[in-house]
Amino acid sequence: MADLTRYSYDRETGAFNGLVEATASPLEPGVLLEPAFSTPTPPPEVAALQVAVWAGVSWKVVTDHRGETWYRDREAVLIVDLGDPADLGLTAAPAPLPPPPPPSSCSKLGLKRAFTEKGLWPTVKAMIASDEDMQEDWDLAVELRITDPIVKKAVAGLALLGTALTPDDVQALVTRANELVA
Structure with a gap:
């Protein structure tokens, strides 16, 4: 019997979602119904702060900081997209406050x-x-x-x-x- 395991990915981002199974067609014997947005190709192992992303023909590993708060100067920015926030000019910590002016x-x-x-x-x-x-x-x-x-x-x-x-x-x-x- 064929392996029915498929690897689901997000329709928008391509990020790996988990395992799903293909099912046998009730109308066509020997034909599998493939779940939408899935592939039979297993994703690679990823480290912390990474995610496997389906790129159409293969998986690629992408930095994943979604849900974290990064900073543009002192302004907090919630990360909602895949990729390295530093590429957008963001930093993991807010910019330090400027020194106080000297006393007058x-x-x-x-x-x-x-x-x-x-x-x-x-x-x-x-x-x-x-x-x-x-x-x-x-x-x-x-x-x-x-x-x-x-x-x-x-x-x-x-x-x-x-x-x-x-x-x-x-x-x-x-x-x-x-x-x-x-």
């Missing part, structure tokens, strides 16, 4: 501590005490921004005294000021 302000205590670490606090303190506007700003301020006049005057005064601070130096000072009071 700090507390007076933090700034005092950051200037102290640099050995500049006595000079800055003397500048504040010698300038009525700077002293008033210092006394009234709760938070100091990089763009505040008192910060700009302190940076300019330090430059006149031979300690020039670049914009990156000032940013590093404000960043450190925030770390010192965190």
Whole structure:
């Protein structure tokens, strides 16, 4: 007797579905009725995340991530088709968040501590005490921004005294000021 085992595949994707059997024709002795979307050719063994796909005359092995969530940058994408999602520019993990922007302000205590670490606090303190506007700003301020006049005057005064601070130096000072009071 002929082997009646057939290998069923999905009509749309060609992906292997399982085993089915051909049946004998009740009208034509010796003729088998073949199930739709099946073949007598057995599919190859496949590894995890693979599926055998009927390609018309033979089976091919295709990557299978259906049902998984992949990412386009940080946007989740449910995989519904066969193939490697990486070929579509997707990644298995979301893109990392961008780093937070550097702080643009700090507390007076933090700034005092950051200037102290640099050995500049006595000079800055003397500048504040010698300038009525700077002293008033210092006394009234709760938070100091990089763009505040008192910060700009302190940076300019330090430059006149031979300690020039670049914009990156000032940013590093404000960043450190925030770390010192965190």
